[in-house]
Amino acid sequence: MTIATAISELSTVLGDALSTSKADLEAHGRSESHFPLTPPDAVVRPRSTEEVAQVVRICAAHGCPVVGWGAGTSLEGHALALRGGVVVDFTDMAAVLEIRPEDRIARIQPGLTRERLNEELRATGLFFPVDPGADASLGGMASTRASGTTTVRYGSMRDNVAGLQVVLADGTVIRTGTQAAKSAAGYDLTALFVGAEGTLGLITELTLRLHGQPEAISAGICAFDAIEGAVDAAIEVIQTGLPVARIEFVDAATVAAVNAHSKADFPPRPHLLVEFHGAEDSVARDAARFARIAADHGATGIDHATRAEDRRRLWQMRHHAYWAILASRPGARAIVTDVCVPISALARAVAETRADIDASPIPGPILGHVGDGNFHAILLIDPENGDERAAAMRLSASMADRALRLGGTVSGEHGIGAGKLGYMAAEHGPAWAVMGRIRAALDPAGLMNPGKLVGET
Template identity: 70%
Template sequence: MSDAHSELSALMGPRYSRSAADRDAHAQSETHVSAGPPEGVAWPETTEEVAAILRICHAHRLPVVGWGAGTSLEGHALALHGGISVDFTRMTRIVELRPEDMLVRVQPGITREDLNRELRATGLFFPVDPGANATLGGMAATRASGTTAVRYGTMRQAVLGLEAVLADGTVIRTGSAAPKSSAGYDLTALLVGSEGTLALITELTLRLHGQPEAVSAAVCGFADMAGAVDCVIETIQSGIPMARIEFLDTTAVAACNAHAGQDLPAMPHLMVEFHGSAAGVAEQAQRFGEIAASQGSAGFRWAEKTEDRNALWKMRHNAYPACLASRPGATAIVTDVCVPISRLAEAVEDTRADIAASGLPGPILGHVGDGNFHAILLIDPASAGERATAKALAARMAERALRLGGTITGEHGIGMGKLDYMPAEHGPAWAVMGAVKRALDPLNLMNPGKLVPPHDPV
């Protein structure tokens, strides 16, 4: 492989590194999932450079893994089979902004927070909010969602088109700026969520939304988990257009209180937000308050000032480090599932009971407005027994979700962490995914070992 690295160094100059520090920086994971470092790291600035990198790697059969902000939770960006990491943090331009069409074209390394800062003066915003300040290319590759998905959808709905580079260096464009199309296979949808196993995304055309005239948020506690979950179900079934509706169980509330200096009562809580006109927001808030009261809510607090709302959602977005801090020295096996709203209460209650019986700390929280919730299973990294217990809990969560008509992941994706659950969810369709992978990447160079059935290069 020395010839490949020499060619990459000649192409990229100082923007290709084989130093231990740079390689180790691209071998880090947010959770327990781990792998060795890549053999080298490239920082392209243009689509043409990405294509040239992939042509070199294809010629020398060198694996390629894309890297954004490194915030994924299932080891998506780790170099499981060596090769190089292509780091997109230098590709951060807004290529074109079209306010009249409510869309923007961006390079993949720009983060969602940076994009929204640039959009402030336009009256538009990009709504998909996974919590972490992830890059938009990474969010598309993992089909991210988050706190606002219940109102605005996920990256599946947000991405109108892509520019991407295939394994052999071929550059393709998918989708368009048109609101809809019937022209052939939906290759945009195929690449969104493909986790870098089919191509590297070098440009995205994204759907924007108008900034709401009025925003109001609230947090309220419930005597038990059932009341909180039933409130979510009744709210959704009543057609109230929630912008966010988040859940934290008692353990998660305690961790967030300690981490953020809050004083929420020690009970399950919902955090909600409403977007719209002033009159519409007031009506939605009133209707939600009535539903919450009928389900036994307590300690209702409104956050109408911007700084109060920001503090509320900062606490929610920091729930993961807060939970980690609640058990010093711990690492986490973080898992998520998504179920139909009608089965949400059963899924959450059974998961809570299962975690309690295991003896492990395991806060539950999530975007329950769309049936998606997470468990943060805190383990001693030196304890093989605790790791095995946590993995068994995660496996039972996945099995439970499938039994209830749901999915093994609502937003974390598969990566290498959830690969073993794919046959149970997809059956023969998983082999079809593998066939698509072999058709586009017969040498198995694009993020090998992730998402699809293992296959040997042809």
């Protein structure tokens, strides 16, 4: 029972589809975030579900951990092989298998990225809405229950995955879900695997729900004197039921970073960016209602755009924000926090977080999908400076504690991975042990992505 035996056996079966080159191992040992380099023992690139099942069976026979890998864009170290073993990279399983416009579903392989799917869909008049920012793989997005800018209107991966094919820890291949719009037949296994972070099996196929491209889109942007005005306006938008398709908040530090990075000249103050989808007259009416709410909270310079290139210009600030913030402190690494609170607690959560960061020694712009009560601080640390890292971890912990105190969650969208395991007991109490019992039932040896989401068995 050794990892080495598993790899030697896999190599015979997979040939070129297995790699142990240093470059490959290191590329699959890195994450977008602050985790140390953690190379796996081998990387495999299966070409079919049957090959994935073979990989899992061989690994099971030799006690070798198995970790799925999509596009490597996770922020919580989800795809790092913390106990060594094999990373299963889905690059070569990235096909669109079937598009059924008449049922508004698409069947795809897990390595496909969301932007490529939307390119394939363009001619159908349909699109896949979940947009976490990065051009993540759809298998990874399902595994982490990704959401993002459009979730306030179209839901998260929880709402947009109709069914899955999954290879379990013993190599069994199952299908979950249905192509019908709903079902009351049995446990919702689709929902169980969505967000399971690869700890219950590897997703090898997804059936996704598609949506009609809106007849018209209206985007808007406006600046506020203070954070409170922007956040209170977002809260009023949600509480009055204005059907916003996106509503994003960026603070003054984010805007300053974007201005410096993109040679833009947005007023260096907190902003809201919104988008409405629908019939032409209804998006116009919604945009006008938004403008009134924003003005009531002190917004100025409200700018609207309906043509695609003008909307792109408005949204560039949001799209460039992460990279602009990273570039604002050369040499820094980012610790990206992610909490989500009930909308009624959002103003307090953001204000207290802002004050905490301002009192700390490190910079940390705040931005987020405020329509969901979801926001991030991007804490910039000198990776060589232990004090800064400690300060960031303290800030991150106090954000998580505050989110729980306010009835929210320690992760709105980035997931648990390795980074947030320490908060699971506090968020879930005895329900965390129930997750452990489910994991033990489906993967008694604990070989599927060990060290993530559930406690060690």
